[in-house]
Amino acid sequence: MDLEARLSSRVKRIKISATKEMPMIAAQVGGCVSLGQGIPSFMTPPHVVDAVAKALREDPAAGKYSLQPGMPALRAAAAELLRAEKNLPADPEREVAITVGGMEGLLCAMLTLVGPGDEVIVPEPFYPSHVEQIMLAEGTPVFAPLRRIDWGLDVDAVAAAITPRTKAIIVSSPHNPTGAVFAKADLLKLAELALRHEIFVICDDTYDALTYDGPDPEGAFSLMSVPELRHLLIGVFSFSKRFALTGWRVGFLWAREELLNQMLKIHDAAAICAPTPAQIAALASLAGPQDVFRAMRDELHKRRDLICARLDAMGGRFSHIRPRGAFYVLAKAEFPIVDSRDLALRVIREARVITIPGGAFGPGAEGHLRLSFGGAEAEIDTACDRLAAWAEKL
Numbered sequence: 001m002d003l004e005a006r007l008s009s010r011v012k013r014i015k016i017s018a019t020k021e022m023p024m025i026a027a028q029v030g031g032c033v034s035l036g037q038g039i040p041s042f043m044t045p046p047h048v049v050d051a052v053a054k055a056l057r058e059d060p061a062a063g064k065y066s067l068q069p070g071m072p073a074l075r076a077a078a079a080e081l082l083r084a085e086k087n088l089p090a091d092p093e094r095e096v097a098i099t100v101g102g103m104e105g106l107l108c109a110m111l112t113l114v115g116p117g118d119e120v121i122v123p124e125p126f127y128p129s130h131v132e133q134i135m136l137a138e139g140t141p142v143f144a145p146l147r148r149i150d151w152g153l154d155v156d157a158v159a160a161a162i163t164p165r166t167k168a169i170i171v172s173s174p175h176n177p178t179g180a181v182f183a184k185a186d187l188l189k190l191a192e193l194a195l196r197h198e199i200f201v202i203c204d205d206t207y208d209a210l211t212y213d214g215p216d217p218e219g220a221f222s223l224m225s226v227p228e229l230r231h232l233l234i235g236v237f238s239f240s241k242r243f244a245l246t247g248w249r250v251g252f253l254w255a256r257e258e259l260l261n262q263m264l265k266i267h268d269a270a271a272i273c274a275p276t277p278a279q280i281a282a283l284a285s286l287a288g289p290q291d292v293f294r295a296m297r298d299e300l301h302k303r304r305d306l307i308c309a310r311l312d313a314m315g316g317r318f319s320h321i322r323p324r325g326a327f328y329v330l331a332k333a334e335f336p337i338v339d340s341r342d343l344a345l346r347v348i349r350e351a352r353v354i355t356i357p358g359g360a361f362g363p364g365a366e367g368h369l370r371l372s373f374g375g376a377e378a379e380i381d382t383a384c385d386r387l388a389a390w391a392e393k394l
């Protein structure tokens with residue numbers, strides 16, 4: 001049977017991202033340290049583990065499906081977070097749904113809004129899964145380059161990308177892969193554009209709370225806090241990064257009731273509900289002590305300073321724009337290996353360091369490697385020792 005001929009056109013349009021591919025190649029090479037995938041190194045905090053273990057032992061509901069939009073207590077806690085952090089008076093019963101990570105929330109948004117012929121504006125460099133999901137929905141991604149000088153949001157580039165077919169724009173700040181934190185003034189101009197052209201805004205707040213410094217003193221500004229925009233807004237939130245729960249697969253969505261009800265149809269067809277033990281972990285993270293998460297953020301801040309200092313000390317082999325949030329830095333190769341995939345493969349084979357080729361994030365990141373500083377300081381140091389020794393020999 002000719003399998004290729006029998007596959008859907010949809011699946012043929014998409015691919016597995018380089019973020020997942022590079023670790024698989026490195027596993028065959030062996031002995032690599034990773035600056036690759038975006039995983040904070042921290043273990044699930046003990047109070048979260050205890051809450052899940054207790055629930056599994058004592059609560060007959062803990063190992064079963066939850067209500068389809070999620071556990072009421074978790075939806076209430078999520079709504080409270082939106083109220084406290086984003087000034088959004090969310091209705092937990094009607095406007096919040098718990099999803100299988102931010103990723104499933106994004107997919108629900110995309111499959112609800114986007115179909116053949118629809119365009120979605122994506123600031124570029126981009127998070128590859130945003131683009132794959134647009135393609136999966138049979139839409140067309142339209143790239144709006146970020147400012148090359150500071151990876152800031154270029155609202156003029158977004159305006160130039162708008163056509164009558166534009167359905168939505170994706171905004172994510174702090175940003176993967178650049179670590180940029182977009183300025184409030186630029187985000188507000190983007191909101192004006194969206195309102196003027198009636199474009200939906202998918203606000204991916206996966207890295208909120210992970211800022212170290214930025215253009216605005218109060219931290220990363222989120223479009224979720226703009227009341228006038230709310231009828232056009234879908235907010236996507238993740239427990240993966242700021243609560244170090246990547247493996248638990250839990251996040252949530254906010255949208256006005258009519259829109260959320262449409263997305264819940266996709267959620268039901270795709271996942272039924274988010275895993276109940278993961279929802280219990282998320283609730284314990286939100287409701288329990290917060291100092292442990294603040295300490296994680298402070299630790300990431302130190303790691304940001306460490307990796308930037310190590311790059312600066314590599315004799316001009318790499319340059320970078322200092323990231324202000326998330327835990328990534330795009331390191332630009334200042335030597336003549338232009339293809340970032342070749343570069344990343346050589347760095348795996350010859351330096352035994354996993355990085356992600358910048359080209360995977362769009363043309364503006366070609367010639368760069370994305371380095372994650374989610375790993376422990378010792379790991380970052382070892383990887384930088386190897387990278388520096390390798391680059392020195394070029």
Ligand SMILES: Cc1ncc(COP(=O)(O)O)c(C=O)c1O
Pocket residue numbers: 038100101102103104127172176204206237238239240246249250251
């Ligand atoms: C920008 C962005 N959005 C969404 C996600 C998905 O996160 P999760 O599904 O783990 O919540 C990621 C993961 O790396 C990301 O970088």
